[in-house]
Amino acid sequence: MSARANIMRSSAAHAILIAYTILALYPVFLIVINSMKSRRAIFNDPLALPTRETFDLVGFHTVLEQGNFLLYFQNSLIVTVASLFFALLFGAMAAFALAEYRFRGNLLMGLYLALGIMIPIRLGTVAILEMMVAANLVNTHWALILVYTANGLPLAVFILSEFMRQVSDDLKNAARIDGLSEYRIFFTIALPLVRPALATVAVFTMIPIWNDLWFPLILAPGESTKTLTLGSQIFLGQYVTNWNAVLAALTLAILPVVVLYLIFSRQLIRGITRGAVK
Amino acid sequence: MGNLSLTKVCKSFGPVDVIRDVDLEVKDGEFCVFVGPSGCGKSTLLRMIAGLEEITSGDVCIDGAVVNNVPPSKREIAMVFQSYALYPHLNVRDNMGLGLKQAGQPRAEIAEKVDRAAKMLDLEKYLTRRPGELSGGQRQRVAIGRAIVRKPKLFLFDEPLSNLDAALRVQTRIEIANLHRELGATMIYVTHDQVEAMTLADRIVVLRDGRIEQVGAPMELYHNPANEFVAGFIGSPKMNFLNASALGQPGKSLGIRPEHLMLSRDSGLIEGRVSHVEHLGGETLIYLRADPHGLITVRLFGEHAASVDDRAFVTPDMARAFHFGDDGLRLAA
Numbered sequence: 001m002s003a004r005a006n007i008m009r010s011s012a013a014h015a016i017l018i019a020y021t022i023l024a025l026y027p028v029f030l031i032v033i034n035s036m037k038s039r040r041a042i043f044n045d046p047l048a049l050p051t052r053e054t055f056d057l058v059g060f061h062t063v064l065e066q067g068n069f070l071l072y073f074q075n076s077l078i079v080t081v082a083s084l085f086f087a088l089l090f091g092a093m094a095a096f097a098l099a100e101y102r103f104r105g106n107l108l109m110g111l112y113l114a115l116g117i118m119i120p121i122r123l124g125t126v127a128i129l130e131m132m133v134a135a136n137l138v139n140t141h142w143a144l145i146l147v148y149t150a151n152g153l154p155l156a157v158f159i160l161s162e163f164m165r166q167v168s169d170d171l172k173n174a175a176r177i178d179g180l181s182e183y184r185i186f187f188t189i190a191l192p193l194v195r196p197a198l199a200t201v202a203v204f205t206m207i208p209i210w211n212d213l214w215f216p217l218i219l220a221p222g223e224s225t226k227t228l229t230l231g232s233q234i235f236l237g238q239y240v241t242n243w244n245a246v247l248a249a250l251t252l253a254i255l256p257v258v259v260l261y262l263i264f265s266r267q268l269i270r271g272i273t274r275g276a277v278k
Numbered sequence: 279m280g281n282l283s284l285t286k287v288c289k290s291f292g293p294v295d296v297i298r299d300v301d302l303e304v305k306d307g308e309f310c311v312f313v314g315p316s317g318c319g320k321s322t323l324l325r326m327i328a329g330l331e332e333i334t335s336g337d338v339c340i341d342g343a344v345v346n347n348v349p350p351s352k353r354e355i356a357m358v359f360q361s362y363a364l365y366p367h368l369n370v371r372d373n374m375g376l377g378l379k380q381a382g383q384p385r386a387e388i389a390e391k392v393d394r395a396a397k398m399l400d401l402e403k404y405l406t407r408r409p410g411e412l413s414g415g416q417r418q419r420v421a422i423g424r425a426i427v428r429k430p431k432l433f434l435f436d437e438p439l440s441n442l443d444a445a446l447r448v449q450t451r452i453e454i455a456n457l458h459r460e461l462g463a464t465m466i467y468v469t470h471d472q473v474e475a476m477t478l479a480d481r482i483v484v485l486r487d488g489r490i491e492q493v494g495a496p497m498e499l500y501h502n503p504a505n506e507f508v509a510g511f512i513g514s515p516k517m518n519f520l521n522a523s524a525l526g527q528p529g530k531s532l533g534i535r536p537e538h539l540m541l542s543r544d545s546g547l548i549e550g551r552v553s554h555v556e557h558l559g560g561e562t563l564i565y566l567r568a569d570p571h572g573l574i575t576v577r578l579f580g581e582h583a584a585s586v587d588d589r590a591f592v593t594p595d596m597a598r599a600f601h602f603g604d605d606g607l608r609l610a611a
Contacts, residue, residue: 171363173363179351224323
């Protein structure tokens with residue numbers, strides 16, 4: 001009786017989750033299948049799978065030959081990975097300090113560091129551009145890395161400080177008695193223990209950076225520093241859009257995110273569910 | 279080689295005073311236990327000795343040198359924590375050797391010291407395992423091993439047995455006592471369990487609200503408590519405090535240990551009714567309700583028949599009773 005109710009309940013749950021998965025993945029699926037069809041087939045029947053007649057990799061050819069695609073790809077990767085690295089490093093350090101040390105204004109400092117979550121960084125675009133011009137950083141990777149690091153920090157500090165507080169005091173104290181420096185305690189004890197939280201923050205920080213069009217367009221539109229998202233725009237014209245190329249570029253752009261996600265996902269799930277069950 | 283002296287040590291968190299004017303001398307080789315109810319400041323005091331907590335005022339001296347501003351790793355101490363505090367990413371050998379490695383000792387020497395400690399604690403089989411693969415008792419032994427290899431001047435134990443189950447607690451308690459005999463080192467041990475304090479200590483320091491209530495050997499505290507608090511805290515089951523005036527005795531209350539009460543069916547000084555009986559085999563605890571004294575615990579050796587609601591009389595052995603005044607201090611006999 002209860003076993004049957006259980007099966008009913010779990011199949012209902014699965015049905016809902018499967019429906020949601022289909023809904024979420026269908027646009028991605030459409031992009032991927034259409035990137036492999038000829039231009040005519042895309043317009044004739046956008047929902048159809050590529051057949052022998054309609055299969056065409058012209059989009060990929062265009063992207064790889066015409067655009068400076070590999071360079072854009074590399075730019076995106078450099079900017080994303082570097083921003084992620086700095087946001088996580090400095091975010092975790094600030095979180096450790098906030099969680100570990102008693103000092104005047106600790107709470108206020110924590111609030112101040114987290115405040116950025118609520119203020120859209122794009123409001124400051126003009127000021128940022130002026131600063132980058134003054135610092136001579138326009139059209140460099142650093143312009144983007146600095147902005148994205150700053151943008152990623154509030155969320156990283158906010159989430160990680162909560163997790164840092166859960167790292168056992170005894171463990172840190174034991175390390176102090178063993179003569180480890182505060183930096184070694186941070187790197188060898190605290191960081192590995194908050195790894196799931198790091199992965200969570202990494203995914204949340206990474207995706208908007210990878211997808212961003214705004215700041216690359218304003219701060220680094222030069223050919224040598226164009227990111228993938230910005231680079232793909234050459235196929236989107238005011239009058240004519242090369243859909244094959246756009247879809248192929250998008251398909252290729254999904255790949256690294258998927259790879260990074262797979263790397264983080266095991267940790268991610270632990271990060272989300274930790275504390276919920278204990 | 280392991281003297282500790284505290285002079286007028288105070289600690290406050292903002293306006294709250296946690297430790298007030300603590301003066302204490304611990305001699306070399308002594309096993310000193312800090313005991314008190316939770317929140318009495320015993321762990322804070324231990325952390326101050328370790329250097330993990332700043333001292334608001336006063337001096338902590340180890341071997342005659344003031345160490346107030348010396349970092350924990352330079353104080354030549356070792357500490358065992360309640361939660362074991364083993365490094366989860368290191369195996370047992372590296373856990374035990376990290377402190378020595380940090381101090382820059384040669385690798386061969388570290389290995390030798392770790393091996394010796396592992397042998398002493400019966401951990402040889404587990405040296406390559408990580409803490410996650412060990413049981414609670416084994417983890418605690420690794421934590422103790424980590425302390426031993428450092429050859430510290432002072433061993434500090436912060437409620438090391440609280441996370442172990444009852445059987446293991448007794449066993450580990452004996453191991454710690456043996457360890458103290460073998461090493462002859464100065465040990466300071468914090469616990470809220472007065473049985474641990476009584477069985478391990480050369481000297482017990484009873485703390486309450488950040489103050490030392492009394493310092494003395496276990497039996498000294500048992501036979502000669504300075505005040506009502508110490509009398510109630512040391513000894514298990516707890517001492518009975520009877521209404522002194524109702525018995526025609528001086529002071530506010532009359533303290534009498536459960537083992538110093540005589541129980542009788544038909545006559546005695548205090549009449550009451552049995553409210554609960556605990557049979558432990560070797561001894562029987564009888565709880566008696568008697569006005570105006572409240573619940574009185576009587577400890578009888580051997581097995582005794584008694585059932586709830588029986589009428590019974592108890593008579594205190596007045597030679598072993600303590601008189602306490604209104605301020606809780608013991609009245610001169």
